[in-house]
Amino acid sequence: MKFFSDQKIVHGDVKRALAEDVGGGDLTAELVADRGSGSARLLCRERAVLAGRQWFEEAFRQVDGSVRVHWRAADGDLLASDSEVCRIEGPVASILTAERTALNFLQTLSGVATATAAYVRAVAGTGARILDTRKTLPGLRHAQKYAVTCGGGHNHRMGLYDAILIKENHIAAAGSIKAVLEQARSLHPEVKIEIEVENLGELEQALAAGARRVLLDNFDLETLRRAVALNGGRARLEASGGVDLERVRAIAETGVDDISVGAITKNVRSVDFSLLLDGA
Numbered sequence: 001m002k003f004f005s006d007q008k009i010v011h012g013d014v015k016r017a018l019a020e021d022v023g024g025g026d027l028t029a030e031l032v033a034d035r036g037s038g039s040a041r042l043l044c045r046e047r048a049v050l051a052g053r054q055w056f057e058e059a060f061r062q063v064d065g066s067v068r069v070h071w072r073a074a075d076g077d078l079l080a081s082d083s084e085v086c087r088i089e090g091p092v093a094s095i096l097t098a099e100r101t102a103l104n105f106l107q108t109l110s111g112v113a114t115a116t117a118a119y120v121r122a123v124a125g126t127g128a129r130i131l132d133t134r135k136t137l138p139g140l141r142h143a144q145k146y147a148v149t150c151g152g153g154h155n156h157r158m159g160l161y162d163a164i165l166i167k168e169n170h171i172a173a174a175g176s177i178k179a180v181l182e183q184a185r186s187l188h189p190e191v192k193i194e195i196e197v198e199n200l201g202e203l204e205q206a207l208a209a210g211a212r213r214v215l216l217d218n219f220d221l222e223t224l225r226r227a228v229a230l231n232g233g234r235a236r237l238e239a240s241g242g243v244d245l246e247r248v249r250a251i252a253e254t255g256v257d258d259i260s261v262g263a264i265t266k267n268v269r270s271v272d273f274s275l276l277l278d279g280a
Contacts, residue, residue, distance in 0.1 A: 007054070009142050014058040016139065017101045022063075026097040035092040038277060042086045044079040044110075045272035049117045051075050051150035052109030055143060059102035064094030076113070076150045085273070092277065099275050107270035108140070109147040114271060115264045116151025119248055128252035128259055131156045131238065135262035144265045156260060157192070164188060165215070166195040177202060178209040185210075194238070203227055211235050215260075218242060221250055228255035 044050075050073050060067040067090030073079060088095055119130045130153040136144045145155045157163035164184050174180035177195065184193045194213035197203045200223065206214050207230075216227055218241035231237055238258040239251050251259055 006142070010054045010058050011062075013140065013143055014055055014062055014101065014105070017104065018059065018062055018098075021101050022097060026093070029093040029097045032096065033093050037090060038092040038095070038279075039087060039089045040095055040275055040277045041084050042088065042106075043274045043276065044081070044083050044085050045274060046081050048079050048110050048271040049113040049151050050077050050079055050085065050106075050110055051113035051147040052106045052143070055105035055109065056102045059105065060088065060090070060095070060098045063098040064091055066090050067094055067098070076152075078117075088275070095275075095277070103273055103275060105143070107273050108137075108268055109143055109150075110271040110273075111268050112144050112147035112265055113151035115267075115269065116148050116153040116261075118245060119259075119261055119264065120152035122245055122248050123252040123259065126249070126252035128256055129154045130248075130264075131258050131260040132265055133240075133260050133262045134159065135266040137265070137268070148264060151264075153261075153264065154258075163192040164194065166193070168196065168198065171195075177205040177211075181206070181209045181211060196240075199223075200226060200230060203230060207231065207234055213238070215240050216256065221254060224251065224254035224256060 053071060053075050057069050060069060067088060069086050069088050071086045073085050079085060116130060123130065132145055132148040132153060132155055141158065145158065148155060157165065166180050166184060171177055171180050174183060181193070181195060192213060194215055195206050195211050196215040196217050197206055198217050203214060203216070213236045215238045216224060219227060219239065224239060228237060236258065237256045238260055239256045240260040243251060243259055243261045244263065248259060
């Protein structure tokens, strides 16, 4: 199930993007204002996982409600190089005005989905899940977390408001692992609580204090294996820090439950799409 479903957020994302691009009007599109209606095709120039159809459509809808988009692929589909993804029909000037904003969303979100899918493939069969983080582009968190699910990944917390992740500074301020966990459960028993540990001693303390989700921060492979053995299935273990495609399989094979990867939303490489007017 995809994380994202709120059309109001899609609308807001696109409205802000169009405002910074179109401003008071598209001066160049005025040159073809008398062209009338036409059609265009969207091509994906490389193998990629599609994500962001809602944002793409919304860009055309906000510019001109008469524009229609006819898709040949769904979000989450693997696209072949040089494949036609959709066709767009409507006033030519409107298509050209919305083009850049629509493509910006689609290329960015498809890039996130494609990167996520690579990590998911790398850990296939291990039982480990690939999670995102809060390392997202400002203003695009919902969109990027949606794209992660299109690539087969899973969402961590949305923000600071919907789950608790206790880190070293929180522990230091509270006085101890036991104290901070007790305070978290007392204040917010209804939300997920996770605590970050930096060594096996801290893991032992967290487990003794009843932790049910533990983030293992920058553990090497041998220490991850020892952590899994020490845990004995008591808590859900998440590995984090220094994760890349070269190491992720080995990390998964240690037996951890989750692997969080900031790179899938932070180091975004856009997918190459081209929108071409018929006859161009």
